[in-house]
Ligand SMILES: O=C(O)C1=C[C@@H](OP(=O)(O)O)[C@@H](O)[C@H](O)C1
């Protein structure tokens with residue numbers, strides 16, 4: 001029975017880095033994710049003058065409630081949307097001139113609703129080329145606080161950034177949200193703010209964040225539930241069994257809900273106190289599923305869908321078109337390359353049952369396209385990737401770990 005040690009959660013590590021930097025005192029992160037996104041986030045903090053001490057298993061951050069320790073900085077956010085959206089927001093609470101840029105992939109991804117909300121709060125934020133895209137400069141002089149309206153229908157990260165900022169403002173924030181996707185990520189944010197001493201309250205569409213700052217703590221990072229989805233899917237399609245310790249009842253991450261989809265399709269799933277186990281039964285039924293809350297696992301499901309006995313339809317995932325690539329189109333194109341029938345609409349994809357044939361998968365520089373179609377490759381000889389290394393964004397060791405699992409299934 002393979003037991004798989006999954007690296008730490010990207011989302012939790014990014015939030016923990018923000019919270020630790022903003023807190024009063026020294027925070028220790030236990031088992032943070034070490035990958036391009038989170039190394040990039042930590043590096044960004046260093047550029048902003050925070051002290052980040054790193055050993056393989058723990059990172060220590062000296063918090064600065066007053067904001068960055070430097071008056072000027074140039075920060076490169078790489079491919080990480082959490083870095084590119086959270087760090088300018090953190091910088092806004094300090095004093096100085098801070099420029100942020102990102103990779104070509106991240107430069108294409110939007111942030112205008114967050115820009116607008118920050119400007120409404122009095123932040124001097126200017127985009128250099130295209131409004132709502134990197135590169136941008138924040139001329140920071142602290143944030144007073146108050147009420148702000150936000151459309152988070154494209155990304156919950158806009159709301160998370162503002163929630164994280166709230167305790168650093170002088171009077172606190174009331175954020176009125178007109179639309180919201182990926183709700184479980186907001187729940188992660190609120191739970192982690194609580195761990196750092198701040199209680200967010202919610203009154204309908206309004207999130208209320210008190211001023212007063214954060215308290216440093218020691219914080220243990222859960223294994224990444226989106227990463228775990230490839231290993232759970234591997235069990236479901238091969239008839240094997242996979243256990244992921246450290247990700248069970250009480251886990252913060254909504255993406256663990258992917259196992260409920262596998263259960264509906266016919267896998268045996270047990271979510272316990274210590275971890276989660278998925279066992280493939282040899283049966284995989286078609287399913288129609290709304291993945292608005294867990295859209296990072298949409299490519300995982302799309303990539304195993306051909307092995308189901310009926311059509312798999314995934315709905316309400318429009319915002320997967322503004323991730324590392326247009327994931328609906330990327331999944332469709334690659335499934336067609338493998339000889340599978342597929343249709344897409346503005347916010348859905350439907351995949352017919354079939355027997356995929358080997359082909360080169362076009363990754364579009366998207367780690368999730370690689371990791372998802374690696375699962376297809378378990379039952380399809382000849383699946384290869386034009387850029388297998390892009391897994392470094394969240395899981396540099398993916399190919400080694402997945403290869404080891406393959407040998408044990
Ligand atoms: O807040 C976060 O850590 C994340 C939120 C989600 O993004 P959206 O809110 O843009 O869907 C998710 O896709 C991303 O991988 C991480």
Ligand SMILES: C=C(OP(=O)(O)O)C(=O)O
Pocket residue numbers: 079080081082296323324368394
């Ligand atoms: C969408 C993703 O990342 P981010 O938005 O944090 O860059 C992801 O990891 O699938």
